[in-house]
Amino acid sequence: EGECYILELTGRAGANTLPEIVSAYYSVDYYGVVAKIALGERVAPTLFKSGKKAVLGKMLFVSEESRVLFSWKKETADCVTDLRYFMENGDIAHPFQSLKDCFGQIVVEGNDVEQCRYLLDTQFDLSFKLNSVI
Secondary structure, eight states, X not given: OOOOOOOOOSSSOOSTTHHHHHHHHHTSOXXXXXXXXXXXXXXXXXXXXXXXXXXEEEEEOBSSOEEOOOXXXXXXXXXXXXXXXXXXXXXXXXXXXXXXXXXXXXXXXXXXXXXXXXXXXXXXXXXXXXXXXX
């Protein structure tokens, strides 16, 4: 019916870029909203009324065991609303078997899903590099 409902079933918000996607789509601090609700504060329903055209998130992982060697890009494009890494330089990234194998995430916004898919690939490639395979 054109409304957003927040259903959190655990003691923490987050999983697979969902809070960051909601934050970007509605231009709202999702974590802040969840904290207010947990404290018993009212949150205006109008916070979730108007959204962007498209927002897409991606968890980052490797297909073969690799040593992480960051090649940071100082600035990302305006389309990138979230880009973070869960590993440090020199850590070993393992092939994906569970969420603990994800080494980062990226969230982008665009005009449509196809543009977002393109932006995910290009912005990730520009900001990170796996320089060696073990």
